[in-house]
Amino acid sequence: MPEKDELTKDSSISRRQFIKNTGIVVGGTAIGSSALLAACKGDTTTETATNTVKVTTTVAKFVCPYDSIEFDTFAALQSHVDSAHEAGDPVTKYLCPYDNQEFSSLADLKAHLEAQHLEAIAPIEGMVTLKVNGKDYPIVVDPNWSLGFVLREKLGLTGTKIGCDRGECGSCTVHMDGTPVYACMVLACEAEGHEVLTIEGLANGAEMHPVQKLFLERSTFQCGYCTPGNIMTTVALYKKTPKPTRAQAREALSGNLCFCIDYTRIIDTIVAGGS
Ligand code: FES
Numbered sequence: 001m002p003e004k005d006e007l008t009k010d011s012s013i014s015r016r017q018f019i020k021n022t023g024i025v026v027g028g029t030a031i032g033s034s035a036l037l038a039a040c041k042g043d044t045t046t047e048t049a050t051n052t053v054k055v056t057t058t059v060a061k062f063v064c065p066y067d068s069i070e071f072d073t074f075a076a077l078q079s080h081v082d083s084a085h086e087a088g089d090p091v092t093k094y095l096c097p098y099d100n101q102e103f104s105s106l107a108d109l110k111a112h113l114e115a116q117h118l119e120a121i122a123p124i125e126g127m128v129t130l131k132v133n134g135k136d137y138p139i140v141v142d143p144n145w146s147l148g149f150v151l152r153e154k155l156g157l158t159g160t161k162i163g164c165d166r167g168e169c170g171s172c173t174v175h176m177d178g179t180p181v182y183a184c185m186v187l188a189c190e191a192e193g194h195e196v197l198t199i200e201g202l203a204n205g206a207e208m209h210p211v212q213k214l215f216l217e218r219s220t221f222q223c224g225y226c227t228p229g230n231i232m233t234t235v236a237l238y239k240k241t242p243k244p245t246r247a248q249a250r251e252a253l254s255g256n257l258c259f260c261i262d263y264t265r266i267i268d269t270i271v272a273g274g275s
């Protein structure tokens with residue numbers, strides 16, 4: 001790739017570096033961690049002098065205090081509360097399904113489970129906690145699921161696009177610990193313990209990120225499929241090189257393919273938006 005070889009070595013992130021970065025991440029972490037509830041116990045019956053007492057040790061369900069939806073595991077309840085309810089929503093009480101004690105937070109309930117019902121807590125195979133856009137998502141993943149697949153199909157974060165699904169096009173670009181990587185080339189289980197940022201995490205509420213505004217104002221897209229990846233790459237570039245040259249912009253975008261507009265416009269936008 002003669003063009004890339006001509007480019008400055010210290011500027012931004014080339015496609016080769018992209019894949020290399022991904023390789024580093026892939027080499028990193030291990031599966032599994034969160035200690036969570038496993039199978040329920042059975043019922044037992046105790047005979048007394050006066051009557052028959054049925055002692056039920058079967059774990060009922062973890063109940064969401066906001067909407068009374070029931071879940072089989074603490075992790076499922078936690079995931080539901082994180083995604084469906086605001087932190088500031090008035091909480092009633094979280095109930096321990098083993099002994100009916102009440103707790104005012106999920107953290108307190110979890111601590112109680114770990115302290116008092118350890119025998120009922122067992123790791124669930126494939127359970128990981130992914131930190132995406134600052135939020136924890138406990139989720140059971142298959143070993144071969146990519147981060148891109150999980151983001152889109154399991155967490156509903158469809159801003160990350162899958163184009164080639166083999167590390168070629170860059171449309172799936174997200175940040176992992178601040179470094180842009182191809183989400184299709186990172187296994188979901190390997191993303192545990194890392195901070196993942198997707199295009200959804202850039203905006204501040206209804207306020208778009210400056211790079212999102214830049215691409216919009218300069219109409220730097222046509223179908224838009226590659227645009228989230230381009231924006232994530234550009235955000236990373238500006239962090240490292242606030243005022244990139246054309247060569248630096250081209251090198252940074254060398255891992256992001258576009259099938260619609262000519263690359264000159266994308267590079268023009270990136271150079272114009274630097275500060
Ligand atoms: S979908 Fe990941 S690089 Fe193309």
Ligand code: FES
Pocket residue numbers: 221222223224225226227257258259260261
């Ligand atoms: S705008 Fe369509 S693929 Fe880039």
